[in-house]
Amino acid sequence: MTNDLIVVGAGPAGCAAALMAASLGQHVTVIEPGRVGGKLHEIGALENVPGAWETGPALAQSVAADLARIQKAGRCDLIQERAVSVAGHDDRAEVALTDGQVLAASAVVVATGVAPLTTGTCDWITAPADLELPPLWRARPEELQGRTYVLGADRPLGTWLRSHPDASRRLHVVYPPADHYKTDEVRHDDRVRLNRVDHVTVTRERYGQGYEVVVEGPEWSRTYAVDTLLGNLGSRPAALEGLVQKAGGYCPSEEQHPRVLTAGDVRSARFQRIVTAQGSGAEAALSRYYTAQAPASANASMAVRKEALRMSRDLVAMIDVEGMR
Template sequence: MAETPSRTGSPTTLDTDLIIIGGGPAGCSAARMAASVGMRSTLIEPDRLCRNLYRIPALNNVLGGYTNGPGLADSIAAELQSTELCHLELGRRATQLSASDDHVTVTLDTGACLTALYAIVATGVGPLQPRDAPWITAPSSLNLPPLWQADANDAEGRTLLVLGGDRTIGTFLRAHPTTDTRLLVAYPESDDYKTGEIRDDPRVALRPVEHVRLRLADDAATAETMDRSGKRQTITADAVFLSIGNAPTAPSGDVVRDTAGYCLPSAQHPRVIIAGDLRSARFQRIMTALGSGSEAALHAYYAAKELLHARHLHLG
């Protein structure tokens, strides 16, 4: 799969069969699946492989017996590093993706360009801050830590205000089942469906809100909340953490985004395949990321086979 016919009929020489942008579970799974069917790939990741898994202290929904993120991440990274058909470009960022009729081109932050038959975009999402949430009023320069960074010893016996109902709350509670802390979770209507797994934990007090105005002091935090009926209430806590979710981080170029920044797979150029968390906020799970990465690689494989078969018939 080293060449593909160009619009003029002359072959275009490609650097690899498949370019994978993003080295999380979806990207790594795509590279492994591609290798299993004989496709060469180049995987681009600005950090280390599966970097976000190292931040997850407890797992309960992943096959293979893994109970924590670092264990799973180490296993995935070791397997991928021994995969001969996958070339790793770690410490590099994809800054531009261009798709044409017969190939894709990815520009790196070094200025180098790579070409391939297809690209899988699996860059996932990055953390939001209060200024990114229209239902939170806070100083524009304020940066708060996500809940997964909270230290269990520091949380012992304290009340934590958690802004947002994202699933990191459930992860924190499972990772620290004996920590005696109280979580006041203020969350908007869009997070209603995410709170099911934490509703029955006695350490959690759910506060459905329309709006939150946050004030911080050296020794405490105060939030003036308005619930969905218009009733106002003041909440005081020892510290504030975020669980308001993440924002999609697709590269610039020929990637189609919806109004929230997510990339619907069916809306993309035929040579651009979306995998993992970038597809939708509702599919941000490790298992779905692994599955979608494998599916994306098979999509590219079968599409490439059809293209090469057609070319051979034409030349014959």
């Protein structure tokens, strides 16, 4: 077993874990099927990340350079493959990949992030089974035609508005009560019309390319003809098989095997932000490092105590001998 640590996922949390472990002299293997930086590539504008970063792709490029640096130093390997499961054992942790490989290390940090929700997985939406909405974050202002509706008020709404300050198209955002707290950052933007609803029904128009959207409240219902329909539904933890999942599908580290740690937004919703995700990744690697050092420290302390006891006994014996003379 040549790996001290395996990190699954090369987003903000995973890269922070890899960098922290490498800085402690550990050898790390990072498993990432996509681009290093993960969803950073999808963020058009940054406002709350220290370091004067203005866009996600710029930060992703820097993070990728950091990972390349520790690869060049021989402290990290990058495997471009998808992980399917994780398991902890008394003497190791293992990660199984889609190609059949099983990698082992002293510990594993799982930082697989989240996967997007779909209309089929949201109980407040009824829509055709084959409906795949283009995501809001990918939409360009010039592509929005006619009456534009957005399903869901997840965080990318504010990011999109900041990324396109000159966009004039009004966005009609319909969202469930659970998303209400997320609307605070966009509530005063004149380009957004917020509609809190209990249920939405979407059907394709029989003729043309648009949609019919029926929105319902506690005691009311309205029907709209919509030209452009976008998804902004939020996400769910992308948990690997073998992880213990709790409320909302999240996988807290304290619920896992001692050799399996989680980081970023697969661990908790509070680590969805870039900075908190990075912190959780670094903390996971650091805590495992200290845990691994604890037995050695305990053994060293025991050896010192044994030596002190031996010296004490020798001293007592010498005193007894002197007393007999």
